[in-house]
Amino acid sequence: MTADQAVTLIGERFPEAQVERGAPDRPGDPLVVSLRLDQWVPFAQVAKDALGCRFFAFSTAVDWKEQGLDVIARVDNLDDRVSVLMKTRLAAGASSCPSLAPVYRGADWMERECYDMFGIRFEGHPDLRRILLSDDWEGHPLLKSYAVDTPHPPYR
């Protein structure tokens, strides 16, 4: 599986997905695939099975304020060095996203962290609870609306 074959395959299976290739002088760059929310999990399954991206590197989110939240996941094909960075956009105010945990076991902890930090509810996650912060923490610190110096007794 080369990057060219991967782009063709993604184009056939997900014609609405936008695929960006890295700069030609940086062959190691991942394919950046922007997906509709309902294609998020089906695409991950195809990435794992058809593209051979079985290595779950990480997933996270980015808060674009009034433009909503981006959910991001990166998976790699370690044998052929093909990498895919998947992105999907949650509308402003929305905080629900399908979970990748049924496809990749690595998504379990990563999505718990994402829920902890951004308040995104991953539908279908087997055990969605805070992972880094305490269970009684209020708010989600990596949202841009959460000030760095937000007080939270008894923690400092």
Added chain:
Amino acid sequence: MSAVPRHDSATSRVEVDYAGGERLTMNMGPQHPSAHGVFRAVLTLEGETVVGVDAVIGYLHRCHEKLAETLTYAQYPSIASKTDYVAAMTSEFAYVRAAETIGAIEVPKRAQYLRVIAAELQRVASHLLWLGTWCMDMGGALGGGATIFLYCIREREQILDLFESLVGARLLYGFYQVGGVRYDLPPGWVARCRETVDLIDQRIGEYERMLEDNPFFLARARGVGVISRELAEDVGVSGPLLRGSGVAFDLRRAAPYSSYEDFEFTVPVETEGDCFARYRVRMVEFRQSLAIVRQALDRLPEGPISSRPGLKSVAQIRIPKGETYARVEGARGEVGCYLIADGGPKPYRMKWRGASFSNLAVLPHILPGHKVADVVAIMGSVDPVFGEVDR
């Protein structure tokens, strides 16, 4: 012994169909000597056998990712070293690489070599601490336990001495800067470094003989804590754990950065996936890292150590709009920095992919079925650093 109850590892909940006997929930940690940090494993036990694990992390959480949004590209690298404080060079490296990639900032050849030397010495220092503490965890099997630990600490001190004379610090360095490195080698450093490298190379062989001639060590490491290749990739396990599970993947070889393509080294791979395989991978990595240091010292180019003028203000470095994911092969695996720049002096968003976080996430999948004593051996073989897990 009745059959081990089915443990649905995806949920960390236990469905027990045991016949007789009692189930016990036991907290291992957060203050447990084998945790090498603050880690709490809530173990569900049937007799001595683990049937369920709930891993509780976050005790060292400082929200580095939020912190990075408030600090400039010049300020953050020395803070980055506080994520993985056992291999502080690694996370600095990942962060400056991310900023340099977005900003298309060149790094002079000499600086690239100095970065490699620091990173490889750091890997040796980190592996030494791992070997010592892991063997101490397994205690009595090694004739008193602390023997290897003290030997390893003795060798690690020599590397920390080298870092101290180079940077002025022994644990957290701030050596890497966007565009290069902060300090050039002081007089006499190369000769001292060669002596240290030779000494450690010889001592590694002594440890190997001490351990691999010891049937108790082999009994506790062989066949214990097997991670299959499929599980390793699915969870995102990297570094020596991944290579111990049969995947020949090392970022220094697969996606060379900072002139790693200039050096000759082998990537060790073992297929068993057990504690012993991970041990063997790291033992070979010791020698490969030392070999890379020797080659870099031999061929160290002359020239500047940074492509940027000395900093006049902390906000001087500006990175154009863009995003990237920069990764380096740390002592524990793939340490990645996902950085989004908005054109200002500070990042818009920064995500750490801590190798220890993903490596630790494999524990709930492999611990069930093992005895409590093996939990200690397996956890040590994973080599987590909780500053990096919790960030």
